[in-house]
Amino acid sequence: MRIYVCVKQVPDxxxxxxxxxxxxxxxxxxxxxxxxxxxxxxxAALQLKDELGCQVTVVTMGPPPAEGMLRELMxxxxxxxxxxxGREFGGSDTFATSQIIAGALHNLGxxxxxxxxxxxxxIDGDTAQVGPQIAEKLNLPQVTYAADIKxxxxxxxxxxxxxxGYMTIEVQTPCLITCVKELNEPRYLTVKGVMENYDKDIVxxxxxxxxDEELIDVDSIGLKGSPTNIxxxxxxxxxxxxxxxxxxxxxxxxxxxxxxxxxxxx
Amino acid sequence: MAFDNERIEDYKDIWVFCEQREGKLMxxxxxxxxxxxxxxxxxxAKLVGLLLGGNGIADAAQxxxxxxxxxxxxxxxxxxxxxxxxxxxxxxxxxxxxxxxEVFLVGASTIGRDLAPRVAARLHTGxxxxxxxxxxxxxxxxxxxxxxxxxxxxxxTFDMExxxxxxxxxxxxxxxxxxxxxxxxxxxxxxxxxxxLKKAEFDEKKAASVVVEKxxxxxxxxxxxxxxxxxVKEARKMVDLIGAEVIVSVGNGISKDPEKGIKLAEELAExxxxxxxxxxxxxxxxxxxxxxxxxxxxxxxxxPRIYVALGISGAIQHKAGMEDSEIIIAVNTSDDAPIFEVAxxxxxxxxxxxxxxxxxxxxxxxx
Numbered sequence: 001m002r003i004y005v006c007v008k009q010v011p012d013x014x015x016x017x018x019x020x021x022x023x024x025x026x027x028x029x030x031x032x033x034x035x036x037x038x039x040x041x042x043x044a045a046l047q048l049k050d051e052l053g054c055q056v057t058v059v060t061m062g063p064p065p066a067e068g069m070l071r072e073l074m075x076x077x078x079x080x081x082x083x084x085x086g087r088e089f090g091g092s093d094t095f096a097t098s099q100i101i102a103g104a105l106h107n108l109g110x111x112x113x114x115x116x117x118x119x120x121x122x123i124d125g126d127t128a129q130v131g132p133q134i135a136e137k138l139n140l141p142q143v144t145y146a147a148d149i150k151x152x153x154x155x156x157x158x159x160x161x162x163x164x165g166y167m168t169i170e171v172q173t174p175c176l177i178t179c180v181k182e183l184n185e186p187r188y189l190t191v192k193g194v195m196e197n198y199d200k201d202i203v204x205x206x207x208x209x210x211x212d213e214e215l216i217d218v219d220s221i222g223l224k225g226s227p228t229n230i231x232x233x234x235x236x237x238x239x240x241x242x243x244x245x246x247x248x249x250x251x252x253x254x255x256x257x258x259x260x261x262x263x264x265x266x
Numbered sequence: 267m268a269f270d271n272e273r274i275e276d277y278k279d280i281w282v283f284c285e286q287r288e289g290k291l292m293x294x295x296x297x298x299x300x301x302x303x304x305x306x307x308x309x310x311a312k313l314v315g316l317l318l319g320g321n322g323i324a325d326a327a328q329x330x331x332x333x334x335x336x337x338x339x340x341x342x343x344x345x346x347x348x349x350x351x352x353x354x355x356x357x358x359x360x361x362x363x364x365x366x367x368e369v370f371l372v373g374a375s376t377i378g379r380d381l382a383p384r385v386a387a388r389l390h391t392g393x394x395x396x397x398x399x400x401x402x403x404x405x406x407x408x409x410x411x412x413x414x415x416x417x418x419x420x421x422x423t424f425d426m427e428x429x430x431x432x433x434x435x436x437x438x439x440x441x442x443x444x445x446x447x448x449x450x451x452x453x454x455x456x457x458x459x460x461x462x463l464k465k466a467e468f469d470e471k472k473a474a475s476v477v478v479e480k481x482x483x484x485x486x487x488x489x490x491x492x493x494x495x496x497x498v499k500e501a502r503k504m505v506d507l508i509g510a511e512v513i514v515s516v517g518n519g520i521s522k523d524p525e526k527g528i529k530l531a532e533e534l535a536e537x538x539x540x541x542x543x544x545x546x547x548x549x550x551x552x553x554x555x556x557x558x559x560x561x562x563x564x565x566x567x568x569x570p571r572i573y574v575a576l577g578i579s580g581a582i583q584h585k586a587g588m589e590d591s592e593i594i595i596a597v598n599t600s601d602d603a604p605i606f607e608v609a610x611x612x613x614x615x616x617x618x619x620x621x622x623x624x625x626x627x628x629x630x631x632x633x
Contacts, residue, residue: 094383095392124438126563127395129383132351136387141491142351144380157495162287162376163558165499167348171492182557220390227392231432231445234415242594242610244601252613253623256595257631259611265572265593266538266632 001054001113003045004105006134007038007073009066010124034069037119039186041179044149045117046077046187052151055079057108061089061101067202074200075193076186081200082108086207091223094125098133103216104205105138113154116176120145128178135176137215143169147182277452280306281367283358284315284330284338285377287349291326293465293508294373296333298458300466301400302371303334308403309429311368312336318357320347324478331476332468339365340480345490348497349377352490355384357483362389367453369431371400374457382457392448393455394433398462398567401432407445410434414443430454436563436586461508461567505542505558512541513570515561515588516549519577519598519617524554530621531576537628538572544588546578562587576617580605597621 011030018026045056058073060066061084070081084104092100105116116138121128128144135142147166148159160167161180171177211218219225245252260266282302284295299315306313315335317323320342327338339361345353358381362370372382374396386393399414401407404426412419414434430447431454437444448454507513514535520527528543535541544566545559561568563583573591578584580596580603588594589608596609597617606612613620 093392094395095387095390098387123564125395127383128379129386129393129395132380132383133387136355136384142380142384143492144351145376162497164287165497167497168495169492170495175491227386227390227451228394228446228448231430231447232411232417233437233442233444234411234417236414236443237416242606242608242612244606244612244614249615249619249623252615253620253627256611256613256624257627260593261631266628 001052001115002111003048003054003056003114004108004110004116005038005041005045005056005058005073005078006101006116006118006131007042007058007060007069008035008119008122008124009033009060009062009069010035010122032069034072035119035122035124037121037179037181039119040181040183041117041119041177042073042076042078043184043186044146044177044179045115047184048115048149048151049077057082059084059101059104059108061085061097061104070202071194071197071200072189074197075189077193080203082203082205084205084210086210088207088218088222091226092221093226093228094127094129094133095228096221096226098130099137099216100210100221101130102134102137103210103213105134106215107205107210107213110138110140110174112174114174115156116140116174118176118178120178120180131176131178138176140174140176141171142176142178143171144178146177146179149177149183271450274450274452277366277368279312279314279365279367280309280369281314281316281362281371281453282335283370283372283378283381284317284326285349285373285375286317286319286323286326289319289323289326291329292373292375292460294375294378294458294460295330296465297460297463298371298373299330299333299335301458301463303466305369305400305402305431306336308401308406309368314339314367316358316361317341318343318346318354320344324480327478328473328476329468332470332473333466334469334472335476337477337479340478341483342480343483345485346483348494349381350490350492350494351380351384352492353485354381355388356485356489358385359388360483361481362453370453370455372455372457374459378457382455386455389451389453391451391453391455392446393457394435394446394448395457396459397433397435397456398459399434400456400458401434402429404428407432431456438582459567461569505544505556507542507544507559507561507566507568510542510568510570512538512572512574513544513561513568513588513591514538514541514574514576515544515546515578516555516576517546517578517584518548520549520554521552522618524549524552527577527617528555530617530625531574533625534574534576534621534628537625537632538574541570541572544568546581546584575605575609576621578605579603580608
């Protein structure tokens, strides 16, 4: 039994977001983090490993520096790591990305007992599309928004969140599950883990390694092959600055309520 | 299955996936049908609703007609009563391959966001997530850009004949906007953020004249690979942020005494005419309020008449979810908190002192 966890390195948008003059994100000037939901996916895999002793493989698509993130995840307890990286993959939309990652997973081999975990969505795009699209390309059943996962024989019993409650869903392996933050509390990496993994080999799958993979159509990856294109990207106008009220608490409150009454807001 | 570009002209009509839970339409369905009507008129196409569910679901078709659908395709099948990814994906892909819509819109609910990517991947077409604005007609699109961007539209050239669906969504917490197109594949697919598009007026005559066509789907053994054991509605009362007129949200500023902070927010909402309490991510992460209170990019997008931010610094993710509110009032101890950049009225001070004063003044003046 092997568990694959798909992870992504993302710019940390909780701080200040830097934008280039042309309206694209200035990634170079921003700190990177492991996408938060992906940490819950890694923890879910590690908990199953603790229970059942399976192999946990972390997989990412990104530029070579993403290797540092993969080492951190091995220091948390993942057994091995795969970096899918190539200039030909750059500019891929979710459709193209999922095709490449599905191709990489197929190349690594998905057995009868295997599970693919993903985070629900990445904070840089917030699309939540890549997980389900990988599942479709690999012809695996999927369960998204997983907030609890229990393995019983060859089925997983998953609590799947809805806006107004949840569903309990039974799914056979192999399958793909996307994880939400309610699922667990990710563990910390250990010093021992860091020491053991700082020079461990990472499997790199580049364009050459994947171009003949049957799930990948080389004409529908990268910027050119992606079905969606950016028509325009732009910055919204800043809303006109409002009024800062001054004075004591009583003065401010008084002035506010007077204004609201005057403008018939209340 | 590769898509045949040669046949792109065969794809016509605007389709909307109308999600139901326990046989009831979702409010997003009405928002999408209302928007779909506008797009169908721009394109000179028909607007078609897709209604999948168990026996009796066809009864909801008239309501869709009343908001603008010309036609509703209905599949009643017990296997579609409760949503499963596999059953819905198969039923919808079969219909799309057979009838070839040009545009297919899906609400970005937790179910829509499970279904739409799966359908798009199977059909080999593009999908844009969580759109907040849609256009086909270029005059309308450039009008939109004039309002919504800082670009000098009148000195730019556009192909005014473009008939692609232009799907606009916030990127990076609303700091940037991107308009996405899908020029080479059909249908062009988008999920649309709930609570953003406006509902049309209901029209009895249109409701009575909608064309309802029942279709069938055949499932083979092994088509549906998941089993829903139970669907549980949470007993707790859901907070309806989306329809609220007044929202008073609390942020990390209530950490000193969360219980009292939330109580003050409730009282202020009441004094403003009745409303609900929202929260920043910090508050839901800390467990002081449940996740359904969360306003922002990963929570809900709201645009109430009055939005009050108490002790919320105003991270871009939060601002993205509330900056379209009509009147924004912010209370924060720090005078350089980013929330003041979007506030109509800013009050620098301790919320535990400012809010009771506001409540007292409101009660004294409105009573």
